[in-house]
Amino acid sequence: GIQVEQSPPDLILQEGANSTLRCNFSDSVNNLQWFHQNPWGQLINLFYIPSGTKQNGRLSATTVATERYSLLYISSSQTTDSGVYFCAVERGGKLIFGQGTELSVKP
Amino acid sequence: DGGITQSPKYLFRKEGQNVTLSCEQNLNHDAMYWYRQDPGQGLRLIYYSQIVNDFQKGDIAEGYSVSREKKESFPLTVTSAQKNPTAFYLCASRTRARNTEAFFGQGTRLTVV
Numbered sequence: 001g002i003q004v005e006q007s008p009p010d011l012i013l014q015e016g017a018n019s020t021l022r023c024n025f026s027d028s029v030n031n032l033q034w035f036h037q038n039p040w041g042q043l044i045n046l047f048y049i050p051s052g053t054k055q056n057g058r059l060s061a062t063t064v065a066t067e068r069y070s071l072l073y074i075s076s077s078q079t080t081d082s083g084v085y086f087c088a089v090e091r092g093g094k095l096i097f098g099q100g101t102e103l104s105v106k107p
Numbered sequence: 108d109g110g111i112t113q114s115p116k117y118l119f120r121k122e123g124q125n126v127t128l129s130c131e132q133n134l135n136h137d138a139m140y141w142y143r144q145d146p147g148q149g150l151r152l153i154y155y156s157q158i159v160n161d162f163q164k165g166d167i168a169e170g171y172s173v174s175r176e177k178k179e180s181f182p183l184t185v186t187s188a189q190k191n192p193t194a195f196y197l198c199a200s201r202t203r204a205r206n207t208e209a210f211f212g213q214g215t216r217l218t219v220v
Binding site: 095 | 148150165201208210
């Protein structure tokens with residue numbers, strides 16, 4: 001089956017710093033989403049981005065489907081950005097997750 | 108409000124008992140999913156259903172069962188055959204149309220003692 005790999009697995013930032021999270025996938029996909037899991041476990045939708053670039057405030061995402069990767073950019077990070085970021089791809093009706101990047105933003 | 112509701116939020120059971128987790132959605136979504144998450148790990152697919160009265164096994168279906176009798180409901184039963192049932196369980200839904208995003212419920216934390 002399709003493999004989804006996220007990097008880095010862990011990231012520690014000082015408040016105000018910028019970061020880039022990466023998601024690689026091993027085969028063509030129909031859809032790609034980025035989620036943020038908050039401390040209570042809920043998954044918050046960040047971006048639905050099968051291709052192209054989108055921006056939402058301090059966050060932006062780019063997916064290059066032909067090269068099978070997606071990037072999530074976080075600028076001017078805040079402590080509330082802490083948590084786990086997941087990418088998920090959809091293929092054949094299945095939604096498959098990467099292992100996540102755990103982000104910790106220090107004040 | 109439209110959304111996905113999982114209940115209960117916390118569930119405790121004795122070893123050897125079956126337990127059913129509820130997932131209901133009023134978004135008129137066709138597809139529904141169940142995932143398991145262990146501490147510090149990603150989400151693993153248990154079962155998914157794309158239409159009523161049809162469902163498929165995911166990557167870790169052993170010890171679990173589901174039903175899809177209604178479009179809005181996709182309950183998950185954790186059976187006594189599941190060796191390590193203590194985990195965080197998440198339900199999701201989306202439409203079957205291409206180019207649509209999935210949404211998640213708030214999850215159920217199951218503890219088996």
